[in-house]
Amino acid sequence: MDTKQIRETIQMVAEDHLDIRTVTMGISLLDTVGADVNDTAERVYQKITKYAQNLVAVAQQIEREYGIPITNKRISVTPISLIAGSANEDEILVLAHALDRAAKEVGVDFIGGYSALVQKGFSHGDLALIKSLPRALTETDLVMSSVNIGSSKAGINLDAVKLMGETIKNITDKSDTANAKMVVFANAVEDNPFMAGAFHGVSEPDVVINVGVSGPGVVKRALTQVKGQPIDVVTETIKQTAFKITRVGQFVGSLAAQRLQVPFGIVDLSLAPTPARGDSVAEILEEIGLEQVGTHGTTATLMLLNDAVKKGGVMASQQVGGLSGAFIPVSEDAGMIDAAVAGTLSLAKLEAMTSVCSVGLDMIAVPGDTPATTISAIIADEAAIGVQNNKTTAVRLLPTNGTKVGDMVDYGGLLGIAPVMPVIEKSSADFINRGGHIPAPIHSFKN
Amino acid sequence: MIKAVVTVVGKDKAGIVAGVAQTLAQEGANILDMAQTIMDTTFTMSMLVALPQANDFNAMQQALETTGQQLGVTIHVQREEIFDAMARV
Structure with missing residues (x-):
């Protein structure tokens, strides 16, 4: 009996909000x-x-x-x-x-x-x-x-x-x-267990169990132990922590599949925050050395976090899938909310971050009078990042009627609260109204 | 047979080990290993126990919860495999 291991596991759950976010x-x-x-x-x-x-x-x-x-x-x-x-x-x-x-x-x-x-x-x-x-x-x-x-x-x-x-x-x-x-x-994935984007792809078996693990708090706690050390130590620490978190997902997922007599699909090792303090992806980036998320250096720290999470998780699991990486929703992450309120985090910076995180612009409140064509143009920009870079990107925007920039909107529970963020007011309508199809990038023709 | 880890944390006082051990005995659990220490004034104890039947688990967990309330300590019971899963390849 290794009491140190036991204490570590219990602490991860009790204090650092380690959870299986979903069995899907x-x-x-x-x-x-x-x-x-x-x-x-x-x-x-x-x-x-x-x-x-x-x-x-x-x-x-x-x-x-x-x-x-x-x-x-x-x-x-x-x-x-x-x-x-x-x-x-x-x-x-x-x-x-x-x-x-x-x-x-x-x-x-x-x-x-x-x-x-x-x-x-x-x-x-x-x-x-x-x-x-x-x-x-x-x-x-x-x-x-x-x-x-x-x-x-x-x-x-x-x-x-x-x-x-x-x-x-x-x-x-x-x-x-x-x-x-x-x-x-x-680039939606067919085995994603996370909402709102989960669906069961046509190439999947009749029934399957997929699991999404989370635990930004565990990663943050581990990083507090390596303050001031070189960035290589940071990535190594994230990898080791992601390994442990993913092992829990692999264990619970295969057990659930076995008890339900259903094949086990994948572990999605995503750091998915909740509005609770200490369960925040933003706080990890700040622990790495940013005064507040959204400042210069945010994209670089997020890139290394996302990559180290994948590398640590891959070996811990039989099959990794889904989105796997770091989620950066605004309303669901205490550190993101603070940074958006303070004006440190802008929509433009969030867009840059989505080129290196696992998904995209997520849970962002925008003014209710934002034109439909502007929302479409935001979607087009985000899709362009994903299509060109062979990654999943997504947009979950929340225009809220009767609100203006700076108002706080409460979505309740895990959906959290968000400040209404400014969008650029110059029109994109003529671009969007052209309609039609933007061709696939040249590097997609690999046959 | 299944193995479970029982952890007990709370303010130290007389009779915690006895109370927990008695409940385990009543539930038919065999204590395989135990480690106990006092950190400042906080009593912490980890025990590895064996249960003859997997379906006795819920009953043991419930009984220990009641014992914990009576003793004023927090008792967690988890099956052992989770600790191995996380720390070993």
């Missing part, structure tokens, strides 16, 4: 297509409630036996536009409600996959799904959505970028918080 069951819905949308909805409901009936109970028992909190239990499903190819906007809503009911029946926190993949163009079902989003996200409670508008192989669908800017505004008109349940991707 991916379920394929490709075999649920029925004669009409009501028939499909019934099959969707039956399949999810059958496959996931024990998910929450099994996860809770694991939490209990091993003393590792599993914060969320989630489900991801096949992008709904794929199983509703002939549905119109009203009909596809029936499926959103079926997902919501199924999620509530089995007691999970969220269900993701009300999604469409339109990087090359729209199918009938894709358009119906996107048009239904304002209602789908406000009429349901647990349904999460994502739309992939670009990829390194396909380029950027500028028509979709334009449509998503308008859709985000339409969602805002119905609810100030519903946009937190929807993300616009470039």
Whole structure:
């Protein structure tokens, strides 16, 4: 019995907020297509409630036996536009409600996959799904959505970028918080367990368990032990810590998969912050030596953090996947909120950071009167970074009606609070309104 | 048989070891190893225990929780594998 190890593990959980952020069951819905949308909805409901009936109970028992909190239990499903190819906007809503009911029946926190993949163009079902989003996200409670508008192989669908800017505004008109349940991707991954972007890719097995681990607080604590030492020591310390965190994810994930008699998919080793102090990615960067996140040096420190997390995690896990790296949401990270309030962190700096973090512009409040075309242009910039650099990027913006720069908006719970950040007021409308398709970059033609 | 680690932390007073050991005995758990120390005035103890059946785990955990409340200490019980998983390849 090694009491030092025992103490370290207990401290990570009790003081440093180490948690399994999510155990996500991916379920394929490709075999649920029925004669009409009501028939499909019934099959969707039956399949999810059958496959996931024990998910929450099994996860809770694991939490209990091993003393590792599993914060969320989630489900991801096949992008709904794929199983509703002939549905119109009203009909596809029936499926959103079926997902919501199924999620509530089995007691999970969220269900993701009300999604469409339109990087090359729209199918009938894709358009119906996107048009239904304002209602789908406000009429349901647990349904999460994502739309992939670009990829390194396909380029950027500028028509979709334009449509998503308008859709985000339409969602805002119905609810100030519903946009937190929807993300616009470039290079979306098919095995991501994190919300709002989780969906179950078409090349995935019928059912699978994926796990997302988190623990920015653990990394920060480890770095306090190496104050003033060279940056090589910092990266090495992050790697070693990421290894330990990922081992927990690997252990819990394979155990959950075994008890549910489902194949184990991947561990997503993402540092996902929460609004709690000490559970912040920003505080890690500050521990490395920034007075406040957003200042010069932020991109470099984030790059080494993101890379060291991946390197440490890869060997700790049988299969690493999902997004894996550091998340930089604004409203969900105490250090980011402080920096945004202080004016140290700007949208421009955040955009630069997304070229080296694991995802993108996330949970950022912008003024309610931001034009749809400006939101589209922000999405286009972000997609360009992802498409050109072969990485996932995403945009989850929260325009909030009746707010101006500097106002604080409270989204509640894990979604946190955010100051409304300024966007550049010069118009991008003529660019966005051109529509069409931005071709894939030359280096994507590797065949 | 499953192995679990019991950790006890709290203000030192008479009867903590006895109380915890008695509960473990009642639940059929065999103590394999234990380490105990006082840090300042805080009592800390780690025990490795063996349980004959995996399904006795919840009952033992509940009983220890009650004992912890009576003794004014915090008791965690975790299955042993998690510690190995994190620290060993």
